[in-house]
Amino acid sequence: MGIDSEQAAVDDEAFLADFAALSAIGATESGGVERQAATDADRATKVWLGDWLRQRGFEVRVDAIGNLFGLLEWTPGAPYILMGSHLDSQPCAGRFDGAYGVLAAAHAAVRLRDRIAGSPEPPPFNVAVVNWFNEEGSRFQPSMMGSGVFTGKLDLAEALSTPDSDGVSVQQALEEIGFAGTGQMPEIAGYAEIHVEQGRELEAEGVTIGLVESNWAAHKYRVVVRGEQAHTGSTAMEERRDALLGAARLVVAARELIDHAPPRRLHTSVGQLTVTPNSPVVVAREVKLHLDLRSPDQEVLEEADRRLRAEFARIEREAQVEIEVAKAHFWEIEPYQPAGVSMAEAIAGELGLSRRRMLTLAGHDSTNMKDIVPTVMLFVPSAQGIAHNEFEYTSDADLLAGVTMLTEVASRMCRGDLKN
Numbered sequence: 001m002g003i004d005s006e007q008a009a010v011d012d013e014a015f016l017a018d019f020a021a022l023s024a025i026g027a028t029e030s031g032g033v034e035r036q037a038a039t040d041a042d043r044a045t046k047v048w049l050g051d052w053l054r055q056r057g058f059e060v061r062v063d064a065i066g067n068l069f070g071l072l073e074w075t076p077g078a079p080y081i082l083m084g085s086h087l088d089s090q091p092c093a094g095r096f097d098g099a100y101g102v103l104a105a106a107h108a109a110v111r112l113r114d115r116i117a118g119s120p121e122p123p124p125f126n127v128a129v130v131n132w133f134n135e136e137g138s139r140f141q142p143s144m145m146g147s148g149v150f151t152g153k154l155d156l157a158e159a160l161s162t163p164d165s166d167g168v169s170v171q172q173a174l175e176e177i178g179f180a181g182t183g184q185m186p187e188i189a190g191y192a193e194i195h196v197e198q199g200r201e202l203e204a205e206g207v208t209i210g211l212v213e214s215n216w217a218a219h220k221y222r223v224v225v226r227g228e229q230a231h232t233g234s235t236a237m238e239e240r241r242d243a244l245l246g247a248a249r250l251v252v253a254a255r256e257l258i259d260h261a262p263p264r265r266l267h268t269s270v271g272q273l274t275v276t277p278n279s280p281v282v283v284a285r286e287v288k289l290h291l292d293l294r295s296p297d298q299e300v301l302e303e304a305d306r307r308l309r310a311e312f313a314r315i316e317r318e319a320q321v322e323i324e325v326a327k328a329h330f331w332e333i334e335p336y337q338p339a340g341v342s343m344a345e346a347i348a349g350e351l352g353l354s355r356r357r358m359l360t361l362a363g364h365d366s367t368n369m370k371d372i373v374p375t376v377m378l379f380v381p382s383a384q385g386i387a388h389n390e391f392e393y394t395s396d397a398d399l400l401a402g403v404t405m406l407t408e409v410a411s412r413m414c415r416g417d418l419k420n
């Protein structure tokens with residue numbers, strides 16, 4: 001082996017060792033992790049990452065919404081090319097979702113610094129790593145909270161006052177884990193993120209790198225179904241206004257929306273039902289739930305929305321309940337900067353990595369970031385498309401190829417190859 005390939009082997013081994021160490025935090029018995037936002041396990045990952053970064057000479061900052069930044073500066077005062085993802089997870093989740101992207105970013109930044117150390121003229125942009133707060137949105141809604149505040153799409157005070165299901169606010173939770181920061185958000189000139197695909201397209205085609213061109217559009221609703229509390233035994237059936245029955249019909253109606261959409265162009269789901277009072281002998285008076293519609297086609301989504309509203313009216317009549325949409329979030333289909341997609345495509349070609357252009361079905365922090373700076377979003381394959389599940393898996397070879405790819409993307413962006 002030459003010196004370069006020896007160094008590459010050392011770098012690869014270091015990445016895999018660090019990934020194993022990170023995966024041990026909040027580990028579940030089946031090889032997954034549970035690290036919901038601002039819990040003890042989430043705190044432990046932040047401490048781990050902060051130490052890792054400080055040991056390697058990064059300046060570490062935590063901002064008011066709990067985003068953790070690691071900054072490397074070689075051109076004093078210049079803006080940063082930011083790379084990262086999230087270390088928080090869904091309940092009982094996989095160890096790759098988000099965590100891979102944060103660690104890949106950290107390693108890419110160090111590799112870049114080592115490379116630049118030998119060159120006479122440093123690039124015009126500095127590099128920084130970020131662990132966004134609460135990307136997952138399982139404990140506190142909405143998801144992508146840290147990048148939402150960073151990009152100004154979400155008001156900081158509103159985000160901090162958001163309660164979890166026990167009434168604990170984001171502010172309180174961050175204070176409890178010692179990560180309610182006062183650090184300034186860095187000025188940035190670009191963003192890059194790598195993530196596991198969470199679908200089967202790359203694996204099915206034997207492709208290593210996904211180049212994300214655009215996100216699917218999504219409509220997300222917080223729905224409240226209201227009925228009337230009653231005795232499950234004694235209340236006459238025709239007098240019941242069962243909120244759980246209404247919610248159940250809504251679950252089915254959401255699933256059946258896809259019967260009216262073109263094949264594979266609409267995804268629907270209902271999650272997190274909160275039933276009140278949730279007693280075995282009480283007809284539920286209220287059910288809160290989250291309902292999502294997603295599509296790569298805005299028209300399909302609008303049509304699904306119209307049908308859904310009609311279903312609300314039908315269910316209200318049939319189940320004698322009231323349905324209220326308490327909150328709704330809409331994401332449009334918005335492309336990533338085409339120049340970034342082309343640049344990443346060329347880089348993958350030079351590195352000899354198989355690649356394809358694709359859309360992302362899931363939301364990512366990059367979905368926010370691309371609206372304020374040139375952004376590159378990359379995928380590596382997910383075995384069998386398993387996601388938000390302990391058995392999520394990506395091979396070492398694909399993880400390592402992704403770090404190489406991200407390093408090169410960051411290198412070009414720091415050089416100023418992708419400008420606004």
Ligand SMILES: [Zn+2]
Pocket residue numbers: 086097098135195
């Ligand atoms: Zn993720």
